[in-house]
Every structure is written in C-alpha cells, then in structure tokens.
Amino acid sequence: MQFSAKVLDISKQRTACSIISADVKNSLSHSGKSLDKLTGGMIGKILKRGDLGTKPGSTQLIDLIEGPSDRVLVVRAGKSSLTQAEFRKMAMNSATAVKKFKDAVSYLCELDVDGADKSWQAQQIALAAGLATYRFTQCQTDAKPYPLTKFAVHALERKQLKPIQAGIEVGAAQAVGSNVARELGDMPGNFCTPNYLASEARALAKKHTKLSTSVLDEKKMKALGMGAFLSVSKGSDQPPALIAMNYKGGKASDKPVVLVGKGITFDSGGISIKPGQSMDEMKYDMGGAASVFGVMNALLELQPAINVVGLVAAAENMPSGGASKPGDIVTSMSGKTIEILNTDAEGRLVLCDALTYAGKFKPRAVIDIATLTGACVIALGHHASGLYANNEKLAKELIKAGETTGDRAWQMPLWDEYQPSLDSNFADMQNIGGREAGSVTAACFLSRFTKDYNWAHMDIAGSAWKSGAAKGATGRPVPLLVEYLLGK
Incomplete structure (x- = not known):
C-alpha cells in the first residue's frame, strides 16, 4: 500500500472516502466541521439521527454527499482527550470500514491522545490500514485482494509532516511484517x-x-x-x-x-x-x-x-x-x-x-x-x-x-x-x-x-x-x- 503524509484541505481533496471524527456530543473535528459546512450541515443532521454508536471506534458511513469526497466515514471519538486504546480502536475500525475502497484519507491525527504524539498516532493508523487489507487468497480461485492501495494521513500543520511520516513508515513496516507472518501461518x-x-x-x-x-x-x-x-x-x-x-x-x-x-x-x-x-x-x-x-x-x-x-x-x-x-x-x-x-x-x-x-x-x-x-x-x-x-x-x-x-x-x-x-x-x-x-x-x-x-x-x-x-x-x-x- 502507498502511504503518504500531507497537509490537506478536506473541502478540496478528492478521495473515495474521508475519515473524520465526532465526539460524544456529535461535535466534529476541525476538518469534519469544514466538510459539514461545505455540505450545508448535512453531516451534522445525519449525526443527530443517532445512528452512530456511542462507544469510541463506532463508525457510520455517509454516502452520496456533496463535495470532493465520494463518501465520508465518521468515527466516534468519545471524550475530548482519548486513551491510546480508544484511538487504536478508532484506527482499526475505520481501516476495516474503508478497505473496500480504492483510496482513503484519514483526518484522525487532528485528535489529542493521552501520552501520545502525532508520530505514534500515524503509526497506529498505518498499522491498522495495513492489517485491515490482508486477505489469504492463495488457495481460493475467486478471491481477490482488497482494492485499498492508497492511504493518506492528514497533518494540521506543516511542522507535523515529519513526525507523521516517520510514524507512517514504522506502522506500515509493522503491517508488512505482520502480513508476511499471517500469510505463512494461513x-x-x-x-x-x-x-x-x-x-x-x-x-x-x-x-x-x-x-x-x-x-x-x-x-x-x-x-x-x-x-x-x-x-x-x-x-x-x-x-x-x-x-x-x-x-x-x-x-x-x-x-x-x-x-x-x-x-x-x-x-x-x-x-x-x-x-x-x-x-x-x-x-x-x-x-x-x-x-x-x-x-x-x-x-x-x-x-x-x-x-x-x-x-x-x-x-x-x-x-x-x-x-x-x-x-x-x-x-x-x-x-x-x-x-x-x-x-x-x-x-x-x-x-x-x-x-x-x-x-x-x-x-x-x-x-x-x-x-x-x-x-x-x-x-x-x-x-x-x-x-x-x-x-x-x-x-x-x-x-x-x-x-x-x-x-x-x-x-x-x-x-x-x-x-x-x-x-x-x-x-x-x-x-x-x-x-x-x-x-x-x-x-x-x-x-x-x-x-x-x-x-x-x-x-x-x-x-x-x-x-x-x-x-x-x-x-x-x-x-x-x-x-x-x-x-x-
């Protein structure tokens, strides 16, 4: 999979799916608010229906919205400051939800995580994305790999690019190694x-x-x-x-x-x-x-x-x-x-x-x-x-x-x-x-x-x-x- 770290404008960034977050009060993260404004408040209205679960890591896919994103995946963030376990669950559940799309952009690094920096957050996101796309296909005549081949991680500021890129590299390598082990085991x-x-x-x-x-x-x-x-x-x-x-x-x-x-x-x-x-x-x-x-x-x-x-x-x-x-x-x-x-x-x-x-x-x-x-x-x-x-x-x-x-x-x-x-x-x-x-x-x-x-x-x-x-x-x-x- 091709990973990248970028400073992105969600209102202009074309992708098959943008991954944003909402806290327990349905307040969207920075990029989520921008996208909600672009769609005339549609994301906020959908969240008010209550279909997104209350536990951190719960996901809701919103299809056919206005704007450059074909879809939006909203992930429940919980409190204003997350535990590392909660963020890890968000990363894994969101990666699992988007693995059937050709590309995705994660804006989850906008969140704050207790005792963790942006490099650690990016590492968990890349590791989760790499693990989610594994599938054993060697002995199945009709099985195909998941199509997700491009995954971008958004940085709020340019100074975050270097640590986020460093985290991506480690997480992606851990995923490669884990999937080699899974392939041999399976x-x-x-x-x-x-x-x-x-x-x-x-x-x-x-x-x-x-x-x-x-x-x-x-x-x-x-x-x-x-x-x-x-x-x-x-x-x-x-x-x-x-x-x-x-x-x-x-x-x-x-x-x-x-x-x-x-x-x-x-x-x-x-x-x-x-x-x-x-x-x-x-x-x-x-x-x-x-x-x-x-x-x-x-x-x-x-x-x-x-x-x-x-x-x-x-x-x-x-x-x-x-x-x-x-x-x-x-x-x-x-x-x-x-x-x-x-x-x-x-x-x-x-x-x-x-x-x-x-x-x-x-x-x-x-x-x-x-x-x-x-x-x-x-x-x-x-x-x-x-x-x-x-x-x-x-x-x-x-x-x-x-x-x-x-x-x-x-x-x-x-x-x-x-x-x-x-x-x-x-x-x-x-x-x-x-x-x-x-x-x-x-x-x-x-x-x-x-x-x-x-x-x-x-x-x-x-x-x-x-x-x-x-x-x-x-x-x-x-x-x-x-x-x-x-x-x-």
Missing part, C-alpha cells in the same frame, strides 16, 4: 513445509544485500549433536531445517539480537497424537517462525542500523514407525539428556537445540517466540502473549513495546521452585512437568539452555491465531518485536 501444512520456509529465507536474502541466509540440514544438525531437535522430525517424511537469517544493518562489532522461532509446520502430536477436533489449526504451530520471517521483512523495509539474527527451527511432528516414543531419551546439542514423556511437547525439543546454537552469535539478547503451550491460553486467554525472562530489563523493554503497539505481553514467573517438576529418574530432565503451571514449566525447561546470555521467551499459543468464524493468523507478536528492536 498456508496449509502441505504447502508450508520446512523446506518451503528454507527456500523463502534464501529468496529473501537474494533480494537484499543486508541479509544473508544459511540453512542447516539434517546431516549438519546430526554433526552438531542436535539430538533433541532431530527427535521431533523422525516420524515425518519432511526433512527438518534450522534456518538462520542474518540482518546486518549495524556495525560489524555490534552484538546482534537473536530471534528464535518455533517452526513446527504441522503438529499431529506424534505418537502422543492429538484429538482430531481442530487439528487443522496445528498448521499454526509455526507461528513463532512466521513472526521471525515477519520481523525480518519489516527490518528490510525500515533498514535500521542494528544487527538481528532470525533463527527458525523448522520441522514436522508426525507419527510413524520411526517416530520418537514416550520414554525415549535423547541428547541435546548442549550435552544434556532429555527423557521424552510426551511427544506432543515437541516445541521445546527443537527450541532447546536452537537456543544452544544461538549462543554462537555472541548475542546481546535472545528472544524465542513459540506457540508452546495450551496452558498459556488457559492462563491469559487470547489478549496477551506470555512473557518469561532471565533478565528484568529485557522483560520490561518487551512489555513496553507491547503497550506502545497494543500487541501486549504479560510477564509470568520463572521461579526456581518450578524446576523440580522437570526432574527425571533416567535422564538429566524430562520434557514435561505435571498438570499444573504447564506454561511455566515449559519456560523453565527452555531456561536450562539459556544460562550464557540475556533471554526472553514469548508463549504466543493464545495470540498467534484466531479460531471460529474469524479463523486466521494474527501476525502477532511482529509489531511488538519490531518496536523493541527499533529501540535498540
């Missing part, structure tokens, strides 16, 4: 295999000089002793891959942030097979890997002066005569032995070897992202990603990034008292704890492989996709991660 498992992800990473590197890609195949992983990782792919005909995408935007001496994504392209549960209901959604078990691809694409859009490594631990978890069995013991790359009590707790097995491998990059910080546990969904629902960290500064920075973008995370405990539940009678550890605190004990398992660096774990099992009528990948936590990295 792809069926017979399309999106570990080999497909590897080929996508190689193709991305060919297009951008600041990105290089390397792939460890099964033979190389065996040579490195990645017995935990390889125990997951044993039952599948699809070979595994450990993909490393290296973005070099900073100085050669700058230590990178390493992102590690769980990439189980389909998770049947293996021998500990899952129930059939909703098993199709296990194509989303590579949501962490998809988010890493999304972040790398966003960075290539923005070209920040930082170094970031994106690791993707890609495998398929299937049952077969060669699959790992409950009770099997494997040796991880770290040398630690693991008793596999449940083959459906496979994500931590690929991640533990990937986290050990991450140490070779001498990272400033490592963040793994994984659709790891159903227990996290029970704990936090679908609103927040679970966050664990062995470094409080890192945890706070990630939480702050989530609050800025609305892609929120909640810090969970990583206490030593939980560790004994992973003790095994036959190996250094077992891959599951008891029924209680399943998300916590999974994080505790991973923490045993991250002693040498600052580390955070994001459990996105509840936030990576939606079920039901709105089934589809969300692209989270790409906005959060991009926001965090830009602050580095």
Whole structure:
C-alpha cells in the first residue's frame, strides 16, 4: 500500500472516502466541521439521527454527499482527550470500514491522545490500514485482494509532516511484517513445509544485500549433536531445517539480537497424537517462525542500523514407525539428556537445540517466540502473549513495546521452585512437568539452555491465531518485536 503524509484541505481533496471524527456530543473535528459546512450541515443532521454508536471506534458511513469526497466515514471519538486504546480502536475500525475502497484519507491525527504524539498516532493508523487489507487468497480461485492501495494521513500543520511520516513508515513496516507472518501461518501444512520456509529465507536474502541466509540440514544438525531437535522430525517424511537469517544493518562489532522461532509446520502430536477436533489449526504451530520471517521483512523495509539474527527451527511432528516414543531419551546439542514423556511437547525439543546454537552469535539478547503451550491460553486467554525472562530489563523493554503497539505481553514467573517438576529418574530432565503451571514449566525447561546470555521467551499459543468464524493468523507478536528492536 502507498502511504503518504500531507497537509490537506478536506473541502478540496478528492478521495473515495474521508475519515473524520465526532465526539460524544456529535461535535466534529476541525476538518469534519469544514466538510459539514461545505455540505450545508448535512453531516451534522445525519449525526443527530443517532445512528452512530456511542462507544469510541463506532463508525457510520455517509454516502452520496456533496463535495470532493465520494463518501465520508465518521468515527466516534468519545471524550475530548482519548486513551491510546480508544484511538487504536478508532484506527482499526475505520481501516476495516474503508478497505473496500480504492483510496482513503484519514483526518484522525487532528485528535489529542493521552501520552501520545502525532508520530505514534500515524503509526497506529498505518498499522491498522495495513492489517485491515490482508486477505489469504492463495488457495481460493475467486478471491481477490482488497482494492485499498492508497492511504493518506492528514497533518494540521506543516511542522507535523515529519513526525507523521516517520510514524507512517514504522506502522506500515509493522503491517508488512505482520502480513508476511499471517500469510505463512494461513498456508496449509502441505504447502508450508520446512523446506518451503528454507527456500523463502534464501529468496529473501537474494533480494537484499543486508541479509544473508544459511540453512542447516539434517546431516549438519546430526554433526552438531542436535539430538533433541532431530527427535521431533523422525516420524515425518519432511526433512527438518534450522534456518538462520542474518540482518546486518549495524556495525560489524555490534552484538546482534537473536530471534528464535518455533517452526513446527504441522503438529499431529506424534505418537502422543492429538484429538482430531481442530487439528487443522496445528498448521499454526509455526507461528513463532512466521513472526521471525515477519520481523525480518519489516527490518528490510525500515533498514535500521542494528544487527538481528532470525533463527527458525523448522520441522514436522508426525507419527510413524520411526517416530520418537514416550520414554525415549535423547541428547541435546548442549550435552544434556532429555527423557521424552510426551511427544506432543515437541516445541521445546527443537527450541532447546536452537537456543544452544544461538549462543554462537555472541548475542546481546535472545528472544524465542513459540506457540508452546495450551496452558498459556488457559492462563491469559487470547489478549496477551506470555512473557518469561532471565533478565528484568529485557522483560520490561518487551512489555513496553507491547503497550506502545497494543500487541501486549504479560510477564509470568520463572521461579526456581518450578524446576523440580522437570526432574527425571533416567535422564538429566524430562520434557514435561505435571498438570499444573504447564506454561511455566515449559519456560523453565527452555531456561536450562539459556544460562550464557540475556533471554526472553514469548508463549504466543493464545495470540498467534484466531479460531471460529474469524479463523486466521494474527501476525502477532511482529509489531511488538519490531518496536523493541527499533529501540535498540
């Protein structure tokens, strides 16, 4: 989508739809008043009918009015000063309402938002517009992309143009990255295999000089002793891959942030097979890997002066005569032995070897992202990603990034008292704890492989996709991660 920041006169600006706001008393914003005057007070008369909802973010489309705008979308603003959550809802609902038009102009930056500047407002508007126009069309013969291709953000004064443009660039890049993650997540498992992800990473590197890609195949992983990782792919005909995408935007001496994504392209549960209901959604078990691809694409859009490594631990978890069995013991790359009590707790097995491998990059910080546990969904629902960290500064920075973008995370405990539940009678550890605190004990398992660096774990099992009528990948936590990295 083509975004722009402009100082516009709404009474002269031609567009398929102008987006304006009205407060709780139906008082229009600056440009809204100008347009209302141009139409002989028609917008105000329509608002008096009471069809526009009272909650911030409610929308009403007004068609066939006089003036240069084909349509006007009025968005309820609520009080004179908005909360960030209210403004974010206005941006999202308005973008959803105009996505079927060829172009639109938003005048929402005329509003005041508590604790937020014009750059932040423009970022939310661009992010919302980019997210709203996503549609998975690869496997549908009659589906077409939404026609919205041009989106302008109005600035009241010329001095606002620079911060608004800066905000647009970040929001648009976050949307691009989120939609890359959504596209990969929504792809069926017979399309999106570990080999497909590897080929996508190689193709991305060919297009951008600041990105290089390397792939460890099964033979190389065996040579490195990645017995935990390889125990997951044993039952599948699809070979595994450990993909490393290296973005070099900073100085050669700058230590990178390493992102590690769980990439189980389909998770049947293996021998500990899952129930059939909703098993199709296990194509989303590579949501962490998809988010890493999304972040790398966003960075290539923005070209920040930082170094970031994106690791993707890609495998398929299937049952077969060669699959790992409950009770099997494997040796991880770290040398630690693991008793596999449940083959459906496979994500931590690929991640533990990937986290050990991450140490070779001498990272400033490592963040793994994984659709790891159903227990996290029970704990936090679908609103927040679970966050664990062995470094409080890192945890706070990630939480702050989530609050800025609305892609929120909640810090969970990583206490030593939980560790004994992973003790095994036959190996250094077992891959599951008891029924209680399943998300916590999974994080505790991973923490045993991250002693040498600052580390955070994001459990996105509840936030990576939606079920039901709105089934589809969300692209989270790409906005959060991009926001965090830009602050580095």
